[in-house]
Amino acid sequence: MSTAAEERARTPSESGVDAHIYKVFPNDMNANATVFGGMIMATVDRICLVVAERHSGRVCVTASVDDVHFMAPARTGDTLIFSAACNRAWDSSMEIGCRVIAEDSYRRESRHVVSAYSTFVALDADGYPATVPPLAPETEAERARHAEAGLRRETxxxxxxxxxxxxxxxxxxx
Ligand SMILES: CC(C)(COP(=O)(O)OP(=O)(O)OC[C@H]1O[C@@H](n2cnc3c(N)ncnc32)[C@H](O)[C@@H]1OP(=O)(O)O)[C@@H](O)C(=O)NCCC(=O)NCCS
Structure with missing residues (x-):
């Protein structure tokens, strides 16, 4: 197996998912007539998994979800817009962050409804944790997310x- 030092560092933009669209319909509602949080979490998990697999080039599993913040409700008719990126990579694990925006597409008004941070682990062909490439943040925002991911791992x-x-x-x- 190659070591992390031998792997080419990859930037967040090489693996990120930008603006994945999900149109909310009435069957997405909970008993409070707002969007069921479990549906949003499942979608976040799938999208973050894709980011982890793109970054590592391997099958990945969700190891843990550190934080899921529901900041505001989404409602029927809203358009949910999911964006996710690799915040940091360690030996075999990666933190993937996801931001969800709810857009009233008739008025073109947006609000931030969810932020979530999950850790994924890359697996080798035998199902054991495998080394992943280092992450090379490029922008100021990516460097900030990289540093904050370190704090979450410490915690x-x-x-x-x-x-x-x-x-x-x-x-x-x-
Ligand atoms: C995640 C899993 C592969 C880790 O296996 P493990 O034998 O504990 O692995 P290790 O102790 O060698 O740790 C490997 C990496 O996983 C990370 N890890 C393990 N448990 C973790 C947890 N609960 N949260 C975050 N990271 C975790 C370690 O920090 C380590 O990261 P690093 O290599 O970057 O330093 C294993 O616990 C597992 O298969 N869990 C079930 C995953 C699953 O079924 N998910 C839901 C469906 S996708």
Missing amino acids: RLAHAERVRARRGGAATRG
Whole structure:
């Protein structure tokens, strides 16, 4: 297997998904007549998976979802616009961030409805974690997301360690 140092660094724009459109219909509603959050989460997971697979060139699995923030409801008739990018790559894992905008397409008014951050792990042919290429952020925003992903990983590892210690050393990952 090649090491990360041997892999060509890839930019976020090489793997990102920009403005994937989903038109909301009445069958997407929950009992509160707003868009069912589980549908949005499933779509986010699929789109982020594609980003992880494009970046790594491998089959990937969702390891964890750190943050899903529902900032505002989406309603029937809205157009949901999903954009996702690789924020950072480590050895075998990658943080993928996704932003969802709800657009009133009649008035061309948009609002930010969801931000989500997930960790995906690339697998080799035997199903074991495999090295992924480094990520080379290019823009100011990409560099900021890269730094913030490091903070989330620190928090995740510290949390896993606290849980491990509380359970008397039984392994938890992160
Ligand atoms: C994710 C998975 C492959 C990790 O396997 P593992 O044997 O724990 O792997 P390791 O301990 O060697 O860790 C491998 C990487 O996964 C990361 N990882 C493991 N568990 C994690 C978690 N809960 N959250 C975030 N990252 C995690 C590690 O930090 C490590 O990253 P790095 O290589 O970039 O440093 C394994 O736990 C798994 O298969 N989980 C089920 C995935 C799944 O079914 N998802 C839903 C359907 S897609």
